[in-house]
Amino acid sequence: MNDQDFERGLSEALRQASSELPENTHRYQDVRLLQRRQAKRRHRVVGGLAAAAAVTAIAIGSGPMLQGLFQNSLEPAMNDASGAAGSAPNEQLDAESDRSASADSAKLRAWCPERPKRLGDPEPTGAGRFVPAGAVTARLCGPERESVTEMSRSDEVLERGIDELVSALNALPAYGKDDCAGDGSELFDLVLGYPDGSRVVVTFDSQSCGVARAGEHYRKGASGLDDTSAPEQQSAGLDIRTTFEELLREQKSND
Amino acid sequence: MPATSEEPDVAMGMSEAVNGTVSDAVGEAADNVAEAITETTFEEFVGARSQALLRSAYLLTGDVGKAEDLLQTALAKTWRHWERANQSGHGEAYIRRVLYTTYASWWRRRWRGEIPTEYLPETSDRADAYTQATERATLMRALAELPRGQRAVLALRYFEDRTEAETAKLLSVSVGTVKSQTSRALARLRSLPTLTALIQEER
Numbered sequence: 001m002n003d004q005d006f007e008r009g010l011s012e013a014l015r016q017a018s019s020e021l022p023e024n025t026h027r028y029q030d031v032r033l034l035q036r037r038q039a040k041r042r043h044r045v046v047g048g049l050a051a052a053a054a055v056t057a058i059a060i061g062s063g064p065m066l067q068g069l070f071q072n073s074l075e076p077a078m079n080d081a082s083g084a085a086g087s088a089p090n091e092q093l094d095a096e097s098d099r100s101a102s103a104d105s106a107k108l109r110a111w112c113p114e115r116p117k118r119l120g121d122p123e124p125t126g127a128g129r130f131v132p133a134g135a136v137t138a139r140l141c142g143p144e145r146e147s148v149t150e151m152s153r154s155d156e157v158l159e160r161g162i163d164e165l166v167s168a169l170n171a172l173p174a175y176g177k178d179d180c181a182g183d184g185s186e187l188f189d190l191v192l193g194y195p196d197g198s199r200v201v202v203t204f205d206s207q208s209c210g211v212a213r214a215g216e217h218y219r220k221g222a223s224g225l226d227d228t229s230a231p232e233q234q235s236a237g238l239d240i241r242t243t244f245e246e247l248l249r250e251q252k253s254n255d
Numbered sequence: 256m257p258a259t260s261e262e263p264d265v266a267m268g269m270s271e272a273v274n275g276t277v278s279d280a281v282g283e284a285a286d287n288v289a290e291a292i293t294e295t296t297f298e299e300f301v302g303a304r305s306q307a308l309l310r311s312a313y314l315l316t317g318d319v320g321k322a323e324d325l326l327q328t329a330l331a332k333t334w335r336h337w338e339r340a341n342q343s344g345h346g347e348a349y350i351r352r353v354l355y356t357t358y359a360s361w362w363r364r365r366w367r368g369e370i371p372t373e374y375l376p377e378t379s380d381r382a383d384a385y386t387q388a389t390e391r392a393t394l395m396r397a398l399a400e401l402p403r404g405q406r407a408v409l410a411l412r413y414f415e416d417r418t419e420a421e422t423a424k425l426l427s428v429s430v431g432t433v434k435s436q437t438s439r440a441l442a443r444l445r446s447l448p449t450l451t452a453l454i455q456e457e458r
Binding site: 023024 | 298301302305306309310311313314319320321322323324326327328330331334335390391394395409410413414416441444445451453454455
C-alpha cells in the first residue's frame with residue numbers, strides 16, 4: 001500500500017470511528033449553565049480585585065496621617081492579626097475560585113448518559129466503599145423523561161450535601177447471592193462529578209429489587225429496604241432517588 | 256507544539272476592570288444584553304453544528320465523555336464573543352480554534368491521573384457492531400500512542416481535510432511544524448501492523 005492509499009484509508013477510518021457518537025440533546029442548556037457560572041465568577045473576581053485596589057489606594061493615601069493618629073491604640077492589635085488580616089481575603093478568593101472551577105469542571109462531567117444500562121446479573125461483591133469520596137456534583141438521569149419526577153427532570157445539578165450522599169452510598173449493604181435480582185422498570189443513573197473532571201455512574205433500580213451498580217460492584221437497598229430485610233440492614237438502605245430529590249429541594253430553598 | 260492561547264483572536268477586554276458592586280451590575284447587565292443579542296443564533300449554531308464538532312473532539316480525546324467536556328468548554332468560552340466572532344461568517348472556525356487550543360492546554364493541566372470512569376460500554380450481539388467496535392478501538396488505540404500535537408494535526412489534515420496552511424493557522428504553528436508532525440505521525444501509524452492491516456482491509 002503506497003502513501004496516498006494509506007492516507008486515504010486513514011481519512012475513511014477517522015470518519016467511521018467518529019460517526020456514531022451519542023447525541024446530547026441538552027448540550028445548549030449545559031453550555032448556557034456553564035457560561036453563566038463563568039460570568040458570575042468573572043464578576044466576583046473583578047469586583048474583588050477592584051475592592052483590593054481601592055483599599056490599597058486608601059491605605060497609601062491616608063497612611064501617614066492615620067499612622068500618627070492611631071499608632072498607639074491600634075499597633076498591638078494590628079501586629080497580632082497582621083498575618084491573617086493581610087492574607088485572608090486573597091486566600092479566601094482563591095479558594096472560592098478554585099472550588100467554583102472544580103464544580104464547573106465536575107458539572108460538565110455530570111451530563112447524563114443516553115439511558116441507564118441494564119444491571120445484568122448482580123454478583124456479591126462485598127460491602128464498604130462503593131464510590132470514591134470527594135464528589136462535588138450529582139445529577140439524576142432517568143430512563144424516560146416522562147417517568148422521572150418534575151424535580152429531577154429539570155436537569156438541575158446537585159452541589160450541596162454530596163458528601164452525605166456519597167457516605168450513604170458507601171454504607172449500602174452488600175448484595176447477597178440469594179437476594180432479589182430483577183432489573184425492574186425504573187432504572188436511573190446517578191452521575192457523580194469529581195473536581196478533576198472525572199465521573200462515576202451509579203445505575204440503580206428504584207422500584208423492584210433496589211440493586212445498584214457502580215462499575216463491577218453491586219449493592220442492594222437502593223430503593224430503601226423493606227420490612228423483609230434483616231433488622232440490622234433496614235437502616236442501611238438508601239432510597240437514592242428520593243434522597244437526591246430532597247437534597248435538591250433543600251438546595252433550591254437555600255438559593 | 257508551542258504553547259497556544261486558549262482564547263484566540265478576540266481579546267477579553269480591559270473594560271472589565273471597573274469598580275466594586277457597580278462592576279458586578281454593569282458586567283452582568285452587559286452579559287445579559289450580549290446574551291439576548293446572540294442567543295438565538297448561537298443556539299442555532301449549537302443545534303446544527305455541535306455534533307460535528309463533537310466528532311473532532313472525540314478524535315482528539317479518544318473518549319466520548321472527555322470530548323463532550325472539551326466541546327462544552329469551547330462553546331462556553333466562545334459564547335461571549337460569538338457575535339463578533341461570527342460577524343464575518345467565521346464563527347465555526349473560531350470555535351474550532353478554541354477547541355484545539357483548549358485541548359492542548361487541558362492535556363497539560365487536567366486529564367492526568369483521572370479516576371477511570373466506571374461506566375460500562377454497551378454490549379451488542381451483532382457481528383457487524385462487534386467488528387465496528389473492534390476497528391474503532393484499534394484506531395483509537397493507535398491515535399492514543401501519538402503525542403497530542405501529532406494527533407491534532409492528523410485530525411485537522413485527515414478528518415477535517417484542512418490544508419497544511421489552514422492547519423498551521425488553526426494551531427498557531429508554522430507550516431514546517433505541521434509537515435514534520437504529519438510525517439512523524441504517519442510513520443508511527445504505518446509501523447503499527449494492526450492499523451495498517453485494518454486500513455488495507457477497508458480499501
